[in-house]
Every structure is written in structure tokens, then in C-alpha cells.
Amino acid sequence: MMSDGNIYDRVVRWIRQNRAQPYYIIVGQQTNPDFEQFCFAVAEYRGIPVIITNVGGWDKPLSPQIQRAMSVSNNVRVYEAAKMGMTSILQSKAELFVKINGGIIWTP
Numbered sequence: 689m690m691s692d693g694n695i696y697d698r699v700v701r702w703i704r705q706n707r708a709q710p711y712y713i714i715v716g717q718q719t720n721p722d723f724e725q726f727c728f729a730v731a732e733y734r735g736i737p738v739i740i741t742n743v744g745g746w747d748k749p750l751s752p753q754i755q756r757a758m759s760v761s762n763n764v765r766v767y768e769a770a771k772m773g774m775t776s777i778l779q780s781k782a783e784l785f786v787k788i789n790g791g792i793i794w795t796p
Contacts (some may be wrong), residue, residue, distance in 0.1 A: 695722045699729035711791030713738040715778045723757035731761035743768040
């Protein structure tokens with residue numbers, strides 16, 4: 689996998705500054721183009737990438753962006769948190785995940 693040199697490099701720097709975390713969390717809509725690079729960088733540093741996203745539809749497959757991110761590692765976790773997918777709702781779900789499980793949220 690080739691990195692785009694932007695999101696990948698920024699995530700790697702962030703991981704190096706936060707090595708003791710069990711989970712590295714990204715929040716966004718299902719079509720977020722950064723999911724794959726984020727998960728690749730986290731998996732490369734033996735972290736567990738977590739995607740918290742909106743519900744795409746009860747009877748629909750996950751978006752291609754999420755499917756590609758999930759193919760990076762068997763450790764990628766995806767949580768669909770809100771039908772509306774408002775950023776503030778997704779962010780609060782990510783904060784709840786951190787309180788329960790630990791980890792750190794990516795804030796570009």
C-alpha cells in the first residue's frame with residue numbers, strides 16, 4: 689500500500705507521540721477518504737484502529753471506503769453510531785468509547 693504522504697505521515701507522527709494507547713480512533717462519515725490510510729498507519733504500528741461512523745442503512749453494505757479500511761488488518765473495528773451521522777453525535781460516541789475502553793481520538 690502506498691501512502692499519500694499527507695494523512696499517513698500525520699497519523700504516524702501522532703501515533704509516535706501517543707504510543708501507550710490501546711485504540712486509535714477516527715470519527716467520520718462512511719465516505720471519509722482518510723479511513724484506509726488511517727487504518728494502515730495504525731496497523732503498521734501495531735495499534736488497533738477504530739472507525740466510528742454513521743449508519744449507512746440497515747440493509748446496505750458498508751461503504752467502499754470502510755471496506756478498504758477493513759481490508760488493511762483483521763484488527764480494524766467499525767462502530768456505526770448514529771443514523772443522522774452528525775459530527776457532534778459521532779464525536780460524543782467516540783468519547784464514550786474512550787471512557788469505557790481507553791484510546792485516543794484522531795483530531796486532524
